[in-house]
Amino acid sequence: AQTVTQSQPEMSVQEAETVTLSCTYDTSESDYYLFWYKQPPSRQMILVIRQEAYKQQNATENRFSVNFQKAAKSFSLKISDSQLGDAAMYFCAYRSAPSGNTGKLIFGQGTTLQVKP
Amino acid sequence: DGGITQSPKYLFRKEGQNVTLSCEQNLNHDAMYWYRQDPGQGLRLIYYSQIVNDFQKGDIAEGYSVSREKKESFPLTVTSAQKNPTAFYLCASSRRQGKNTEAFFGQGTRLTVV
Numbered sequence: 001a002q003t004v005t006q007s008q009p010e011m012s013v014q015e016a017e018t019v020t021l022s023c024t025y026d027t028s029e030s031d032y033y034l035f036w037y038k039q040p041p042s043r044q045m046i047l048v049i050r051q052e053a054y055k056q057q058n059a060t061e062n063r064f065s066v067n068f069q070k071a072a073k074s075f076s077l078k079i080s081d082s083q084l085g086d087a088a089m090y091f092c093a094y095r096s097a098p099s100g101n102t103g104k105l106i107f108g109q110g111t112t113l114q115v116k117p
Numbered sequence: 118d119g120g121i122t123q124s125p126k127y128l129f130r131k132e133g134q135n136v137t138l139s140c141e142q143n144l145n146h147d148a149m150y151w152y153r154q155d156p157g158q159g160l161r162l163i164y165y166s167q168i169v170n171d172f173q174k175g176d177i178a179e180g181y182s183v184s185r186e187k188k189e190s191f192p193l194t195v196t197s198a199q200k201n202p203t204a205f206y207l208c209a210s211s212r213r214q215g216k217n218t219e220a221f222f223g224q225g226t227r228l229t230v231v
Contacts, residue, residue, distance in 0.1 A: 004159070035219060045207060045222035091159060095218075102167060103148045103211050104175070105220055107159035 002027045004094050006108035013082045014116050020067075021077045021111050023092030031097040034068065034075045035105070040088040048090070051075065053097065079113075087115040119144045123208050123223035129231050130195065130202060138193045138226045140208035147213045149191035150220065153177060154205040163206075166191055167213055195228060203230050 003026045013019035025034070036048040051059045051068050058066050063083075067076045079086055092108040121142045130136045142149065148167050152160040162175030166185040180199025185191055191210075195202045205227050209220040 043225050047219050050219055104162055109159045
């Protein structure tokens with residue numbers, strides 16, 4: 001069975017600085033997707049970024065980028081130029097990619113990010 | 118606008134009662150999911166459905182039931198057999214196959230036992 005681990009329950013960053021959130025996962029599959037979701041105080045889950053395991057290039061979405069290390073099974077999220085609106089809980093999630101899979105997401109425990117003005 | 122709607126936002130249940138949480142989507146997604154979120158924990162899968170009239174248990178299905186009579190709807194019933202139902206419940210949907218199969222979430226329902 002696949003597992004996702006986020007070892008940082010809480011992180012803080014100064015506004016305009018850069019912060020990296022860690023995520024490791026365990027799987028025997030070679031094809032899968034990895035995601036970072038943001039959950040602000042409203043509790044709405046928002047997709048931040050997605051990475052396909054077969055792509056070597058790290059995904060980037062504006063100020064958000066990932067460091068995907070497939071061999072190490074590591075998937076960290078870097079937030080550059082942090083803004084007050086980035087304060088939220090961030091979840092790392094795994095999904096199997098093979099055709100016909102259930103689409104189930106497996107989540108880590110989450111990291112609460114505080115942004116200091 | 119397409120999206121997922123959960124209702125109600127807040128729900129209170131008395132001991133021994135069954136309650137039903139609503140989840141409706143107009144994204145034309147085949148797959149739908151129910152997750153439970155407790156403080157300090159990630160989301161855990163309760164039930165999921167890939168097509169109409171079919172659904173499977175997730176990791177914590179005991180005390181819950183679902184139905185999938187329509188593609189757009191996937192209601193979750195929290196039965197009296199669920200001993201600790203106080204939690205935040207999130208519904209999600211996704212395409213089953215293809216490139217863009219990420220899950221989209223509703224705004225959640227906060228269930229409290231009183």
